[in-house]
Amino acid sequence: MKAPLFWFSAPHKPAWQARLLAPLGWLYAQATARRLKKRGTAAACPVICIGNINAGGTGKTPMVIAVVERLKARGLKCICVSRGYGGQMKGPIQVAADHQACDVGDEPLLIAAFTETIVAQDRAAGVRMAEDMGADVIIMDDGFQNPSVVKDISVVVVDAWKGFGNARVIPAGPLREPVEAGLKRADMVLSIGPDRAQDRFAKLWSDRIAIPHIRGRLEPLPTGMPWAGLPCLAFAGIGHPEKFFETLRNMGANVLRGEALKDHQPLTEVLMKRLEIEAQMLNAQLVTTEKDAVRLPDSFRRKVLTVPVRLQIDDWSVFDAAFEEAEQQKSKSTKPS
Structure with missing residues (x-):
């Protein structure tokens, strides 16, 4: 379904359709909040979630690939866990060379060219499989609103030009949960887009972002x-x-x-x-x-x-510091008492 235009009216001046649908958006947000209260499974190694609070694509897959390449450069074994949207296999199963998009989804097929990738509709089962495969770090493609796995680092990815739309929750707007609620659980926001879009994003949303904000842009190889x-x-x-x-x-x-x-x-x-x-x-x-x-x-x-395009991050220092802290915390928690 194509996103309706009123989803992207000004946050401070929502369209009449958004105001009409606001009660349904409130119910959707409440259902998400209740689901997120469930306790998840913690992994022995760091789990990095690359997610969003918008419905639809925001650039998560390029960020997954960028994180994989950065951490593999440190000599770490990275395994990606994905729900496999669009594929028919429930998993958990490792993506193989003979799989097709109809089996495991297009995004896992693309990510599998860069690192070992598991498709699992049950994300906790996928994480357990990744641990059994000897992962040093597990990267979750999406799943920010899925409470079944404890995340050590959560990166919220957003398109810099479209931002968070009209700041309303589905069906009144494009969000899976309110901006403040979502960012409260995140460690950083990544906005993707050229300079003009980044400037627009900062102007509209900087006062709502209380966590580190990093910028990136997609560049063709x-x-x-x-x-x-x-x-x-x-x-x-x-x-x-x-x-x-x-x-x-x-x-x-x-x-x-x-x-x-x-x-x-x-x-x-x-x-x-x-x-x-x-x-x-x-x-x-x-x-x-x-x-x-x-x-x-x-x-x-x-x-x-x-x-082919690759995500270029302006400054990795925020991510690097968060990852090093997550590694230290995991090291402390796994030491015998």
Whole structure:
């Protein structure tokens, strides 16, 4: 479902639809608060949750990959645990090379290229499996509102341009829980976007953020592909497809058309054949994101170009300090008395 426009009206001046639906949003928030009172399972190693308080995509997967690469550079064994949204396997199961997106979801398939990844609808069971596999650190992809596992570090990821929308809870707004309630349980906020978006985010939300705020931006990896002037038909089934189209334009590509798909939408043979025919009529190259590419039918993998992007964090010091403290706390708790 596409997010309604009134979700992103000004926080200080919500649209009439948001005011009308506010009582339902209050009920949703109360249900979330009650669920979060449950006690979770604590792991022997640090557990880092990369989550959000917005419904939909905010850039969690790039942050998971960035954290994995940073911690693996320290020589740590990182294992990611994901619910596997869009996949049919309940798990817990380790993502393997022969799995497809319909089995384990597209995000776990992408993350598995960087580190061992477990799909588990029961996140606590997934964490126990990661411990059995010898994890030094467990990284949870999403699950900030899931109380079944105790988190040692929680990072709330937010799109810098859209922020927290109108600051209302579903269905009155885009939030799973109120801003203040969510950030109270978090250790830091990561806003992702270019400088202009970051400035807008700070102007609207800085007075509501009482925890460390770090900034990041998505940058395409240089692949040697000459994008300048290349006619493209771009398609994306991510949280904010328009951001991908803008990235292509910034790289110099001539985006003749952008097909915005639903988040995690299956790339069926019928859909891809339609896009292929349209691209041929436009004399354009089909282009998509890394996350979408793992859902491509085998017959189209060589026909579609992929744009890999990586998250660049302005300053890792807040995260590094939080992780070192979490390591120390775990070390103390596991020492024999």
